[in-house]
Amino acid sequence: MSTYGLRLAPFRGLRYVPERVGSLAAVTSPPYDVVVRPDGQRHLETADPHNVVRLILPNEEDPAARHRQAAWALFQWQEEGVLAADREPALYVYEQRDGDLVQRGLIGALRLTRPEERVVLPHEDVMPGPVADRASLMRATGANLDPLLLTYEGGAAGAAAEIVDRTADHREPLLTTTTEDGIRHRLWALTDPAEIAAVDADLASHQALIADGHHRWATYLRLQEEQDGPSPWDYGLVLLVDSARYPLRVRAIHRVLPRLPVEEAVRAATAHGTFRVQDIPGPLDHALQALETATSSGNAFLLTGDGRFRLLSRPDPRRLDESVPHDRPEAWRRLDAAVLHSLLLDRVWQVPDTPEYIQYIHDARAAVTQAEQLGGTAVLIHPVRESVVRELAQQGVTMPRKSTSFGPKPATGLVLRSLDLE
Template sequence: MNYAGPGDETAACEGLELVPFQGLRYDPERVGSLAAVTSPPYDVVVRPDGLHHLESADPHNIVRLILPQDTTPAVRNQQAADTLRQWLSEGVLTTDSEPALYVYEQSDDDLLQRGVIGALRLSEPADGVVLPHEDVMPHVVADRAALMRATSANLEPLLLTYRGDGSVTGTAAVVERAAGREPLLSTTTEDGYSHRLWAVTDPAELAEIREDLRRHQALIADGHHRWATYLRLRAEHPSPGPWDYGLVLLVDTARHPLRVRAIHRLLHHLPVSEALAAVSPHFRVRHLEVPLSEALTALAAAAAEGNAFLLAGDGAFHLIDRPSPDLLARTVPADRPEAWRTLDATVLHAALLEHVWHIPEDSPARIAYIHDTAATVEKAERDGGTAVLMHPVREEVVRDLARQGVTMPRKSTSFGPKPASGLVLRALRS
């Protein structure tokens, strides 16, 4: 595909194809509250504390499907499949009467975000329709694929973004009209976000969305592992069929810009003292006896001038910056664009993890990826490990690299707000 640029894709290209589906949704009469059965996406749940909290919020919380708990993966996945069948048979989850696209709104005091949830036809990165920007971990893709096979369902939508022209036409017009109607559901979750959902079933409005989206490409903002899972499972099933599509939320960032945050690292079995001893020959190290908020301000200032990270876990913060040019020359691959070579995530993975701390980036026993800043520090202090706090990368850098076909190191960014899991699911019936 040949696209002219953000919000300016050529109309002749076959772009995004979002189709209606019959959503699975909780019956409000069968659960304590809609808020109590929702969850953040599976990879944002802080385990084990957040997992236990969600499980206790309501016996039907969606976390029992997206993060089933048992002794082995096979048993866990079968448990999720059995739970899903039970909830369907008991009427806890019900199937909407007709296929729909779903307008989804999230809001708090500072933000209003609206998008469309639907089943997106899958495409390969080479097609230029859906652009990934991060590498994935094979063991996570295998885990998600096994769960989707067992349940035959898309349990939570990916978050994709596209760039409209800012006008209230096409998809944007349908979204705004829907938001003026009575919603299917409305709830406020404990993080302070309000959520509303509307069904779009009118053939004229569905056609309006279809014609608009075919001119656009999308960036994967959140859900690279689930997208890779969709592609793997499509290859395993006959086509045409339901596995040719995957559940997504599409947000027009020309109208609703997302927040971009960092994803932090928790290094198990590496005390802060050992981490600092190994890094001190290669980085400037400054010890900060300040609260977390002030430490993050110092990180932002340092990151504006070059690569910088905060280490924590011993009751203080340690700002490391100004990496040795010799270290970077020896460790960072030179066959990528400069924008990639100078990313904090690139320097962290190529220089620090691999060469300084000798930690495999795909080993769950050695490293965890956590979205919540305070939780990362608290877990490091409790477990005796090292928290590596990151500064977020700018969205335009992410999009530019994705358009060049260059993927960033895994877990480089956290776009949000992310869709709440549990508001609408998609069953796959071959």
Template sequence: MNTAGPSQATAGRGLDITPFRGLRYDPDRVGSLAAVTSPPYDVVVRPDGLHHLQSADPYNIVRLILPQAETPSARNKQAAETLRRWLAEGVLAADAEPGLYVYEQRDGDGMLQRGLIGALRVSDPEEGVVLPHEDVMPHVVADRAALMRATSANLEPLLLTYRGHDSTAFASLLVERTAERPPLLSTTTEDGFCHRLWAVTDPDDVAAVREDLAGHQALIADGHHRWATYCRLRAEHPSPSPWDYGLVLLVDTARYPLRVRAIHRLLHHLAVADALSALEGLFRVRHLEVPLAQALEALADAACAGNAFLLAGDGAFHLVDRPDPDLLARTVPADRPAAWRTLDATVLHATLLEHVWGIPEDSPAHIAYIHDTVATVEKAERDGGTAVLLHPVREEVVRDLARQGVTMPRKSTSFGPKPASGLVLRALDV
């Protein structure tokens, strides 16, 4: 993801990354490092995802990032007690020296991503240092904030991208140089990704990295709710304090471009037949008796010409496109740039959800946001709901809107690969 250069960040207030003493699993105390990792908390959506991860190892990180109990307060208390117990038992231990961490992800298809994990100063939005591109849901921010308060920890890094000035920038050179050394840890997760981690503790190297990154701004690729949580918690604690910083992974996408995927919607209480009936005369609907892969190809073709969606949940696929222009004029806010008004996510939320189907976008009882396409369809077919599949938005559109200070509808994009949770944590009292 291309982000703006230093001239567009507030002078002298660019990225401020600092080392920390990472909490890491003791490999002798767990079944395997792969077995204790998890996708980010909001990606644990496979039909048996939570149970699968809890069963993988009694120390799986999901017990901290998604604790299970009857009430929110009980869940947070459980997570805090679990973290304290694991620390006391030596399951998790803090590294001896503070450092930045080089993190690498590689899959069998040639995908390679490297970046730096560190504690980043939480900046005010008007500083233009960290650019969001999506709205957030207040109840999710409140939930994450309560969990972080209870545990006094950043349990998983969010993903930020920046664009290095050139290939000789010190931070990029340090990442490449460090990756030639034996890693602190190496593990391959069940999705086929190999994860490796190194610590950078030399004070001169850390200082040079900090100086290099101070001229940059970054785009939030994944973790808008966690960044909003960092901002809330920083505001709650008098500065200076450990809450002035939050755990992030910074990736230079001039060297390592990210993949961009869509985030789909599952409408729990809307049957496909009812969804289609409400679209009569408003959108063109074509019924596709084809496998998922071919249906997604048809969606991609239709998306080249305008707004398009794929509905599923009744054993077939339904391509929805060519919205009535008068309908869009009545329902899509006109006070935003054209690039925002024509987004599929904008039309989905402003036109379909709000006006056609009458579904509140911020109600977990009515709508779920799911990254995995197959899981979305399977859940809809199993539960009798409607899956709404989207085509990914182009990354240059995301970048341009973020630079204008215009946020996209919530859960519009999925950038990846995402960092695995559980490889390194940040305790605020260590």
């Protein structure tokens, strides 16, 4: 690991002016790739004319026009006083509270490091299309519009986490809002030089795991490479959470195969004894419990989309061994996502990994609804443990794409980073 470790710099946050919008909740959005409703983008756009989704997912057909639209909106909203920059650079303490679950962390501009330095550990591969799209958007806007989610293991006496908790427990927040999913968000500005120095000294000995935002991290690195020398592009906006204090939830990312009917998928998956199939009674929650039980003894998947639930389990060991690559650690070869893609998608169903054939949806209920509407198949999978993710990442082994969904994810729109302010 690099001796430099994590370096989180303060920045002048660009934030919504509460008096100029309907509500702070109405201008926020989930991350750009987690808008799960079929009408999710339209729902957000109509929540408030200044909803941040108009910046992160502009709706013009032509990509260049989309990104010009976002850049113009960002400029116009600042001119109109809808968005305003904080007076001094800060690290931002951010808290999310969902019932009994509390997550706290620091939002700042993280110094970018080369992959070989092993300071920031990815655990998933990326696709060139989304990276190119995000890079074009960031170039056009000159901004980091939403923070990546990173975790690190600070330990019992981590100074950064102590400062985060002290700030959240004893100071008045800059803002408080509750989004429609019921999560309460609070934000504080940390500007004291001594506290910022203490955070810097603590983080310098740590490495971080990318929990959410692999494509944006790859975008940060690409944009940095394009610069001739030192610049604000040497940093990228992140939320950094100490998982020793605030363990993240790890959820699965499900697949919807719009061009593969369920009956056809089941028939092919069970041919020649490749998988055992079992009908599972609903509702969805009950079927997901059956999936969880089945995964305790091996790879299993839940297929639905026609009102019924079928559990695929007990894959044929010979076909499994033939299909899953042997150049990876055994822990990787046992992953449900590895088996799903290597055996089912590639060999049995022969489904190309392109947006027309595979949709990645974070919410199980939304995946089922989408499959039913399209006449396709929802493949529901069980989440992998965080310890497995971290173990593989530390070995430099990436998991199959879209293997995990860490959360809660930061709301987009609470604080933006404009590179023009640095």
